[in-house]
Amino acid sequence: MQNIGIIGRARSGKDTAGQWLVENREYRRIGFADPLKEAALKLDPIVCAQSHYSLSMVVRGDGWERAKDEFPEVRRILQELGAAVRAIDEDFWLRAAMKRVLEANEAGIPVVITDVRYPNEVDSLHRAGFALLYLHRPGTPQLDHESERLGPAAADHLICNDRSIRDLHDELALFHDRATRGALLTTGVA
Secondary structure: OEEEEEEEOOOOHHHHHHHHHHHHHEEEEEHHHHHHHHHHHHOOOOEEOOOOEEEEHHHHHHHHHHHHHOOOOHHHHHHHOOOHHHHHHHOOHHHHHHHHHHHHHHHOOEEEEEEOHHHHHHHHHHOOEEEEEEEEEOOEEEEOOHHOOHHHOOOEEEEOOOOOHHHHHHHHHHHHHHHHOOOOOOOOOO
């Protein structure tokens, strides 16, 4: 069983890649941000002052990705809450997610983590034997936040997501097959 972590900028295809692994290789998707999102929903702040929309209202109506795109305050809340807790305990979100990884693996289910964003996450996943994939999508803007600073060198393998979804799926199948055989061609891509 080979767990996989995916690194890449926002909108590079990380969730699409994770979904393919779930649907085609029987992985369970876990996100480092899942416990963060659960905490933010419990706080349920207003994300649009003019219309008094709360976080839970927009997430329920639009889902997380669309809510982050349509209401910039949603992304800001997640970034600020995540950073505030990380300032107190850098590994808090990491430990919460890794507990879920352990539960899945104990049930015989491999895991894909689709939101690897920080060096301590990379280090922890490497120690746990994860294969790390960097997804690069040309033209994707670099967001000005610490969660967008990891580059391809943090990963074991790089996929350039610049063609069709089908091509991405083919690249993922090749990566998965190599990773499960312990035959990745690189250890840290430049």
